[in-house]
Amino acid sequence: xxxxxxxxxxxxxxxxxxxxxxxxxxxxxxxxxxxxxxxxxxxxxxxxxxxxxxxxxxxxxxxxxxxxxxxxxxxxxxxxxxxxxxxxxxxxxxxxxxxxxxxxxxxxxxxxxxxxxxxxxxxxxxxxxxxxxxxxxxxxxxxxxxxxxxxxxxxxxxxxxxxxxxxxxxxxxxxxxxxxxxxxxxxxxxxxxxxxxxxxxxxxxxxxxxxxxxxxxxxxxxxxxxxxx
Amino acid sequence: xxxxxxxxxxxxxxxxxxxxxxxxxxxxxxxxxxxxxxxxxxxxxxxxxxxxxxxxxxxxxxxxxxxxxxxxxxxxxxxxxxxxxxxxxxxxxxxxxxxxxxxxxxxxxxxxxxxxxxxxxxxxxxxxxxxxxxxxxxxxxxxxxxxxxxxxxxxxxxxxxxxxxxxxxxxxxxxxxxxxxxxxxxxxxxxxxxxxxxxxxxxxxxxxxxxxxxxxxxxxxxxxxxxxxxxxxxxxxxxxxxxxxxxxxxxxxxxxxxxxxxxxxxxxxxxxxxxxxxxxxx
Numbered sequence: 001x002x003x004x005x006x007x008x009x010x011x012x013x014x015x016x017x018x019x020x021x022x023x024x025x026x027x028x029x030x031x032x033x034x035x036x037x038x039x040x041x042x043x044x045x046x047x048x049x050x051x052x053x054x055x056x057x058x059x060x061x062x063x064x065x066x067x068x069x070x071x072x073x074x075x076x077x078x079x080x081x082x083x084x085x086x087x088x089x090x091x092x093x094x095x096x097x098x099x100x101x102x103x104x105x106x107x108x109x110x111x112x113x114x115x116x117x118x119x120x121x122x123x124x125x126x127x128x129x130x131x132x133x134x135x136x137x138x139x140x141x142x143x144x145x146x147x148x149x150x151x152x153x154x155x156x157x158x159x160x161x162x163x164x165x166x167x168x169x170x171x172x173x174x175x176x177x178x179x180x181x182x183x184x185x186x187x188x189x190x191x192x193x194x195x196x197x198x199x200x201x202x203x204x205x206x207x208x209x210x211x212x213x214x215x216x217x218x219x220x221x222x223x224x225x226x227x228x229x
Numbered sequence: 230x231x232x233x234x235x236x237x238x239x240x241x242x243x244x245x246x247x248x249x250x251x252x253x254x255x256x257x258x259x260x261x262x263x264x265x266x267x268x269x270x271x272x273x274x275x276x277x278x279x280x281x282x283x284x285x286x287x288x289x290x291x292x293x294x295x296x297x298x299x300x301x302x303x304x305x306x307x308x309x310x311x312x313x314x315x316x317x318x319x320x321x322x323x324x325x326x327x328x329x330x331x332x333x334x335x336x337x338x339x340x341x342x343x344x345x346x347x348x349x350x351x352x353x354x355x356x357x358x359x360x361x362x363x364x365x366x367x368x369x370x371x372x373x374x375x376x377x378x379x380x381x382x383x384x385x386x387x388x389x390x391x392x393x394x395x396x397x398x399x400x401x402x403x404x405x406x407x408x409x410x411x412x413x414x415x416x417x418x419x420x421x422x423x424x425x426x427x428x429x430x431x432x433x434x435x436x437x438x439x440x441x442x443x444x445x446x447x448x449x450x451x452x453x454x455x456x457x458x459x460x461x462x463x464x465x466x467x468x469x470x471x472x473x474x475x476x477x478x479x480x481x482x483x484x485x486x487x488x489x490x491x492x493x494x495x496x497x498x499x500x501x502x503x504x505x506x507x508x509x510x511x
Contacts, residue, residue, distance in 0.1 A: 067408035096396035097408030129454035
């Protein structure tokens with residue numbers, strides 16, 4: 001059963017389509033990597049999946065996924081330099097979409113936020129001010145926030161942009177673990193070919209003329225599992 | 230009379246007590262709203278809206294409408310919604326839109342008051358509207374109750390939507406992507422801001438309203454680094470400054486509005502220095 005299905009999807013601005021007539025489907029538990037040149041429409045596609053942009057044509061069908069069950073790590077967050085917010089406040093705001101008519105977060109949500117912070121090894125920074133952290137730490141905080149909201153799907157737009165190699169590897173490991181252990185469906189934009197062929201179960205390659213979608217023959221973990229056997 | 234006896238003497242007058250009650254509630258509300266507005270770079274919205282309210286007041290005076298709130302509140306609310314929306318889709322940038330609306334409203338308002346003179350003392354009327362010099366001391370009991378009721382509603386909305394307001398203020402596109410109805414909350418903030426500004430006009434007058442909106446938030450941001458602590462401190466500081474300002478203006482007989490603003494300014498200076506000294510401000 002496809003979790004997300006793009007049917008005949010065209011996206012773009014008033015004066016022309018960037019993406020035209022795209023078709024693909026993502027099943028539950030898959031890891032989709034979107035790669036391609038700058039300006040080929042990767043971020044536009046992400047925005048459409050998140051419901052921030054309306055298609056010019058066609059549709060995106062989400063099967064049994066509420067918007068509040070999506071987690072999202074934006075490419076860049078334009079947080080004002082002087083914004084007062086503690087790490088904890090930022091992370092728990094990942095649940096805001098799921099609040100519905102409630103005004104406060106539940107105990108379970110508080111516990112999950114703490115666990116997300118723990119998992120990203122940011123516990124000692126919980127009460128620190130978000131704006132005083134380094135770029136890599138901020139990115140981890142935002143991933144923790146994304147995890148909070150993500151019940152079924154985690155959407156990441158270039159999660160490792162601006163990170164050093166060690167932080168990059170950590171980031172990928174965490175995302176991979178979320179996919180394998182928690183069964184989260186991952187949709188990630190990345191320039192990194194290593195990931196595309198390493199972790200992803202599906203790769204969507206976007207160019208100016210069109211797109212191609214393929215399944216890497218073997219993912220890294222399948223190789224590892226085979227070796228382990 | 231010692232200054233203390235002097236204060237007690239003044240407080241035996243109901244209008245002084247009314248002024249203080251209204252001052253406390255209004256400054257509490259403006260401080261609460263000020264934090265998200267300042268953080269979303271809408272510091273000038275208070276200024277812009279108050280000019281619109283001034284224009285609406287002029288129109289209702291010219292048209293001889295006795296209960297001018299019927300005109301002022303809807304006009305200001307609509308302008309607030311239009312302004313905050315305009316800031317979003319960026320055809321005309323938010324700041325330019327506010328500046329444009331604010332000066333035109335001011336000009337039209339003053340023009341109308343001059344052309345269709347109702348009272349003999351136009352410049353006196355205009356001056357008191359701009360600086361709120363007498364209005365605060367002429368409050369009736371019903372004004373006070375309206376003010377308290379509106380403030381309670383604002384505080385209630387604030388507490389109820391606090392977490393969503395944070396999400397929308399901190400990162401609007403994330404909030405929208407994860408299912409927070411950002412449009413609704415932006416509109417809510419706009420409407421509430423407009424209502425509070427119309428009420429606050431009585432306290433400090435049209436020209437000085439921005440001070441009540443931005444100073445407490447900016448002062449608190451010098452010293453505190455989490456959203457919640459900034460809001461709580463801004464609210465306390467704002468109430469404190471208004472009380473000090475009102476009492477001081479009575480004791481040394483200065484205009485109420487500008488005295489409150491000066492108190493806010495001094496508090497900001499103090500917070501700035503403490504922030505710098507303790508190395509807490511970024």
